[in-house]
Amino acid sequence: MMYPELTMMIDGELVTAGGRRREPVLNPADEGTLGLLPYATTSDLDRALESAQRGFATWKNASARERGSILKRGAALIRNRQDTIARVLTLEQGKPLVEAQGEVAVSADIIEWYAEEGRRAYGRIVPATSAGLRQLVVMEPVGVALAVTPWNFPALTPCRKIGGALAAGCSLILKASEETPGTALEIVKALHDAGLPPGVLNLVFGDAPAVTGHLLGSPIVRKLSFTGSVPVGKLLAATAAANLQRTTLELGGHAPVLVFDDVDVERVATLLAVGKFRNAGQICISPTRFYVHERIFDAFVEHFTARAGAMRLGEGLAETTGMGPLANPGRQVAMEEFVSDATRRGARICAGGDRHGSTGFFFKPTVLTDPPDDARVMTEEPFGPVVPITRFQNLEQVIQRANSLSVGLAAYAFTTSNETAMAVGELLKAGMVGVNTLNVSNAETPFGGTRESGYGQEGGIEGMQAYLDVKLIAHARRP
DSSP states (O other), X not given: OOSOOXXXXXXXXXXXXXXXXXXXXXXXXXXXXXXXXXXXXXXXXXXXXHHHHHHHHHHXXXXXXXXXXXXXXXXXXXHHTHXXXXXXXXXXXXXXXXXXXHHHHHHHHHHHHHHHHXXXXXXXXXXXXXXXXXXXXXXXXXXXXXXXXXXXXXXXXXXXXXXXXXXXXXXXXXXXXXXSHHHHHHHHHHHHHTTOXXXXXXXXXXOHHHHHHHHHTSTTEEEEEEESOHHHHHHHHHHHHXXXXXXXXXXXXXXXXXXXXXXXXXXXXXXXXXXXXXXXXXXXXXXXXXXXXXXXXXXXXXXXXXXXXXXXXXXTTSTTXXXXXXXXXXXXXXXXHHHHHHHHTTOXXXXXOSBOSSSSSOBOOEEEESOOTTSHHHHSOOOSSEEEXXXXXXXXXXXXXXXXXXEESEEEEEOSOHHHHHHHHHHSOSSEEEESOOOOOOTTSOBOOEETTEESOBSHXXXXXXXEEEEEEEEESOO
């Protein structure tokens, strides 16, 4: 199978196109049509809501062990189908196959981790201040949840939300990206094949404002988890407030990376180049604002630019490809605008700077040196393979510049000084700080931001607690 027939999943049944509106799904490497995606009608969405409500009634009463067993079988099926799912992911999203395979493997790990964690949704007994009174604190699933996910990690991001919600005992309606629907469909199929009851996990597609507006407008939905842009996140938070639906928002970032003058320059430049150009820079926690100490600035730029220039671009299924295309033509236009603005403001192009080839949504790995702090590439998340590198003199100065934006998702620093490492860990304003590592996303650790990067976490115990209500039961011995 190269690419699946695209359907939705409602109440445990695959929903085909029928007379529904259909939209093409494109291969970003060659701009060809992979398939036609059916969009949900209002009746489809109402059916998904009713199904999720019934599914919740069943799923919440299953034991944590039962739920965990099904999720483990689902994780095993995802692993068994890793190559198939990864090929679908690469075809519709563009990233190199080896990256897609890694993403699918990690997605299975996340589901498996939550399968175990669901058995540890512990409550507690609180000692009472009077005789004859017992005080119990218990955790209960919040209800039907809605998850809205983007195109850049079409396996991992849905699995974070699916794992946390289902482990907690919630049912879930997943509104996955219309640009990468096949990956989400294959994940959902695997979990249903593992034995999920009908209605526990529904998958719908369609016009995003209409779909999310209709689903959030229903009192059946008690929880929203959204990954996407800051403006859309604010809009959905306001919509959810009308029904007091709980929300987890993982919004945009613009991660600073601080490189101090005591590091092995070539080693750090190589590590950052690999990390930056992974998924063509289309990662919300990608290092995006490079602050390099002035004493090592020239050497760092030389090594980093060499790595960028050596990157082989191509379609993701080719073994020689180091970086695939951008996800859509809008990202190409955005990269051009970032480069044009930076050069007008005095930045110098050291590598790349324009599109690659005449077919597909490719853009060359681009290195810009010394853009001013008010350049767009320094104030807006580029979400692509454009790297601004600027210099700094001391810790106090660079911390102020790194913290100058309203977003705070991830931040990074590289140093061999324990004193500096302690300082940046405390002073950087971000939900995740990596010191001498870019690895801040794991199944067992919380993933989320501060300020305009959103609130709430996925991953770790926090990712399941987001789907749990806390209930106090105060039980007196007699009236």
